[in-house]
Amino acid sequence: MSSVDDMTMTPAPALSAPVRMLRQIGIDTQYVLLGFPIGILTVSLLTTLFWTGVGTLVIWVGLPILLATMYVARGFAVFERARIGPVFHRSLQHPYYKKPKDDSFVRRVFTPLADGQSWLDLLHGVFRFIPSTIAFSFVITWWAGALGGLSWGLWGWSLPDGPDDQDLPELLGFDGSYGTKVAFYLAAGIFFAGTLYWVVRGAALLEGWFARGLLSGVNELREQVAQAEAGRELAQQQKAAAVSAEATALRKLERDIHDGPQQRLVRLAMDLGRAEQQFATDPDAARATITEALTQTRETLDELRALSRGIAPPILVDRGLQAALTALAGRCTVPVDLDAPTFERLAPAVESTAYFVVAEALTNVAKHSQASEVQVSVQRIATGLMVTVADDGVGGASLAKGHGLAGLDDRVRAAGGVLAVDSPVGAGTRLTAALPL
Known part of the structure; x- marks a missing residue:
């Protein structure tokens, strides 16, 4: 186990809602205000380069110009x-761009021209001025309305009035007194200031979603498809692991029944047949044979009970994981140090998997490890359930196919978990299973 040094960190204080809103207004405003001149520059430069390249294609000068256009558009996109x-x-994230297959000049020229993301970058550079202009207009209007309306009373008196000039309040039917004008512009400033956050936020998102859709939309869609494929592959692996675990469990059950109760039942039938023959000639021997048959019957019942506990232990269903593990530890022939605190009942599949991890691990410890002690720990963590079984035996355990833990690995993977084994030769074995809840 690796030790982790304790570090004291002072968490950053959480910002209040008004502070977050003001901060976001500043971010969105600078994004929109800077985006407008960048949009004008981009459309002017890219359209000039693009149409110059198209117009000179007939003399082959247009190819390097178009290549330069693609790289300029990519720079603006970054x-x-x-x-x-x-x-x-x-x-x-930086999207995927098609790369030339070799270093030839022709490949370098034509690869960007054949790349879909490069054309999306160019499309964004040419048409970005449309959402940028719309967003810029709204942001300038609302900031001017908020600042101008709230401060009009401080400087409105200095505006000269011509003989035919009328202020906005007079045009809307208000009287021309200075106090009325101050109240009107103050009310307008309050309206613009009160709606400033949502208007600026909407303007920034309009421009931002247009850019995101063209510059990263294909890449994000590709990532979503990759995640879906990974999820499907994981589901298929879990299904295969479940089938393998079930087949392994059935083979083990069949072998245990064949080697245990079945052999005892065969011997029981033979003893009863011999006792039937002995009753006529030697009643005492017949009684001794029946007594031995009764012993075989009790031992067979004990083995069947043990096998039934391996299929569906009643104590696990009735009393929960902690009680079932306590019973397991009590039956183990190697002393067990159990750390399994009581917590709320988990999903039946999780409890069953955790139980069988411990049961199979303890069985292997008793049969193969030559250990003097085994430690079992079951802890509820944020991401799931952590089950650890560690012994001080000879080690050498493995999850490889053909070893005893392969079936247990299939069972854990079928539940969506991960099983890890650390078992250096001569240094004991640590088996860890992480089960998601």
Whole structure:
């Protein structure tokens, strides 16, 4: 086991809701205000390069110009992905770009032109000014309305009035007194300030989602498909592990019945047949044979009870995992140090898997480990249930096929968990199973 040094860390104080809103307004405002001139620059530069390249394709000069256009668009796209991060509170991953298969000039020229993400970068650079202009207009309008309306009373008196000039309040039917104008503009400023967060946030998201959809949408979709494929593969592995674990359990049960109760029942039938023959000639010998047959019957019942506990232990169903593990520890021929605190009942599949992990591990310890002591720990953690069985025996255990723990590994994987074994030769065995809840 590796030791971890304790470190004292002071958590950062959580920001209050008003502070978070003000911080987000600042982030979204700078994103939109900076995006407008960048959008104008991008569309001007990229359209010029692109159409120049298209127009000069007939003399082959257009190919390097188009290649330069793609790389310029990619540079703007990289910069934009970095700017989007604070708006969405997450960093956008760099998408996949097709790479040339060799270093030839032709491959280098045509690979970006044949790459879908490069064309999406160019499409974003050419049309980004549309959402940028819309977002910029709303943000400028709302900031001007909020700041101008709230402060109009401080500077509105200095505005000159021409003979034909009318202020907005007068055009809307209010009287022309200075106090009325101050009240009108103050009310307008309060309205703009009160709705500033949602308008600025919406404007930033309009521009941000347009950029995210073109610059990272395909990559995010690819990742979702990969995660779905990984989930399906994991489900298939769990299904295969469940089938393998069930087959292993059935083979073990069949072998145990054949080697134990079945042989005793065969001997019981032979003893009863011999006793039937002895009754006529030697009643005392017949009684002794029947007595031996009764002993065989009791031993057979004990073995059948033990096998039934391996299939579905009643104590686990009735009293829970802690009681079932206590009973297991009491039956083990090697002294067991059990650490299994009582907690709420878990899903039946989780409790059953944890029980069989400990049961199989203790059986292996008793048969093969030559250990003098075994420690069993079952702990409830944030991500699931952690089961650990450690002994001080000869070691050498393995999860490889053909070893005794292979079936147990299948059972744990069928439950969605992971089984690990650390068993150096001569240094004991530590078996750890992590089961998700």
